[in-house]
Amino acid sequence: MKILVVGGGGREHAIIKKIKENKTVEKIYALPGNGGMKDDCECVPICATDIDAIVAFAVANAIDYAVVAPDDPLVLGLVNALEKVGIPAFGPRAEAAIIEGSKVFSKNLMKKYGIPTARYEVFTDLAPALAYLETAPIPTVIKADGLALGKGVIIAMTREEAKSAVRSMMEEHLFGKSGERVVIEEFLTGPEISVLAFTDGRTLKPMVSSMDHKRAHDGDTGLNTGGMGTVAPNPYYTPEVARRCMEEIFLPTIHAMNAEGRTFRGCLYFGLMLTADGPKVIEYNCRFGDPETQVVLPLLRSDLLTIMMATTNGTLDMCDVTFADGACACVIMASEGYPEKYEKGYEITIAPEVLPYVYVAGAKLDGDILRTNGGRVLGVTAEAPTLKEALTLAYSRVGQVHFANQFYRHDIGERALKAGR
Numbered sequence: 001m002k003i004l005v006v007g008g009g010g011r012e013h014a015i016i017k018k019i020k021e022n023k024t025v026e027k028i029y030a031l032p033g034n035g036g037m038k039d040d041c042e043c044v045p046i047c048a049t050d051i052d053a054i055v056a057f058a059v060a061n062a063i064d065y066a067v068v069a070p071d072d073p074l075v076l077g078l079v080n081a082l083e084k085v086g087i088p089a090f091g092p093r094a095e096a097a098i099i100e101g102s103k104v105f106s107k108n109l110m111k112k113y114g115i116p117t118a119r120y121e122v123f124t125d126l127a128p129a130l131a132y133l134e135t136a137p138i139p140t141v142i143k144a145d146g147l148a149l150g151k152g153v154i155i156a157m158t159r160e161e162a163k164s165a166v167r168s169m170m171e172e173h174l175f176g177k178s179g180e181r182v183v184i185e186e187f188l189t190g191p192e193i194s195v196l197a198f199t200d201g202r203t204l205k206p207m208v209s210s211m212d213h214k215r216a217h218d219g220d221t222g223l224n225t226g227g228m229g230t231v232a233p234n235p236y237y238t239p240e241v242a243r244r245c246m247e248e249i250f251l252p253t254i255h256a257m258n259a260e261g262r263t264f265r266g267c268l269y270f271g272l273m274l275t276a277d278g279p280k281v282i283e284y285n286c287r288f289g290d291p292e293t294q295v296v297l298p299l300l301r302s303d304l305l306t307i308m309m310a311t312t313n314g315t316l317d318m319c320d321v322t323f324a325d326g327a328c329a330c331v332i333m334a335s336e337g338y339p340e341k342y343e344k345g346y347e348i349t350i351a352p353e354v355l356p357y358v359y360v361a362g363a364k365l366d367g368d369i370l371r372t373n374g375g376r377v378l379g380v381t382a383e384a385p386t387l388k389e390a391l392t393l394a395y396s397r398v399g400q401v402h403f404a405n406q407f408y409r410h411d412i413g414e415r416a417l418k419a420g421r
């Protein structure tokens, strides 16, 4: 089979390496991929949001199955467009991807179907939003309605901060159209848990849980990033929490989407917070998380491509989705300065024995030399029977990857270890 994977980050690299394990796969193209993937697939310089060019490429190259990994092409309707030309694709159609594409949609969905989430108000005009903030409980959380490259959420610790966040979205249009509507919601506290789940709209099979580390620096300090490391499983996700999530959140979400005529197929990402009142949804993503995927897929013992195709065909109930009992850790190595200004173009060297455990995100080939080309450069992973062993191994592998101006967090997984299971 000829497979096309849309996207170009560490998540896509992890998906590609896993898909490669299927013996029927003869060729994988990544659009656009990145220079660090050259041993695993052929990278084609087509932008992940160029729907027409991707469809034309898929047709011209007789692609058997496409995997759409990032949020924006899903929200733009790439899966619909591929289906129209007869190419089956992994991921939700646009009408279901809206669960991530619009926070107003997802909040209203949860309210309508009684799915636990933070209390909220929606505003389409600046003046009522500012008036509401005069008396809203502080801290409060301001969210741009649409996609905002993961930056559309502001936790405001003071009333002034909240007002300036709303102004930056609604008056200064910091996130363009995405900020035309804002959600102002209750600030929740508790440990966060990420759960990715395969679904064909009828059956839902959760993957192993994981924990992200969003802040740039040790001790959860510094700016929010796309994620500086992950561990799986998440110790807070006990069997009892898992049971409640399935009953109160996962299945109700699938049913709600069906009832709305927006059947969700693909990978649904539940960003959860374990509050004193039980698990609540912080956000939905319509896709695999990055860097959650880099710790979840290595633990998958079933065939990824078979599962993906079953979500498209509606046969997930007959599909084996089994995970290893051990743990996996991923440490992101980034360019100094990220998530703000950073330099690029430094040579990357990776010891051959750790290469299978490295998922490359921001790198490009310059002849035969791999050079840094992004904020998050790559993720180094390790699987082991326990989280402690996985972390030790992952950090020892980090020592075998070199590039100038690098930084990484030294405390990935420490919170999970302290939570102590």
Ligand code: AMP
Pocket: 118, 141, 150, 151, 152, 153, 155, 185, 186, 187, 188, 189, 192, 214, 271, 282, 283
């Ligand atoms: P998101 O972009 O929706 O993933 O939000 C980014 C981060 O903001 C989440 O991972 C949480 O840590 C935090 N967050 C979002 N919503 C809330 C909330 N209602 N209460 C507390 N923290 C939140």
Ligand code: GLY
Pocket: 150, 212, 226, 227, 285, 288, 289, 290, 291, 292
């Ligand atoms: N790691 C969070 C995300 O993929 O949105």
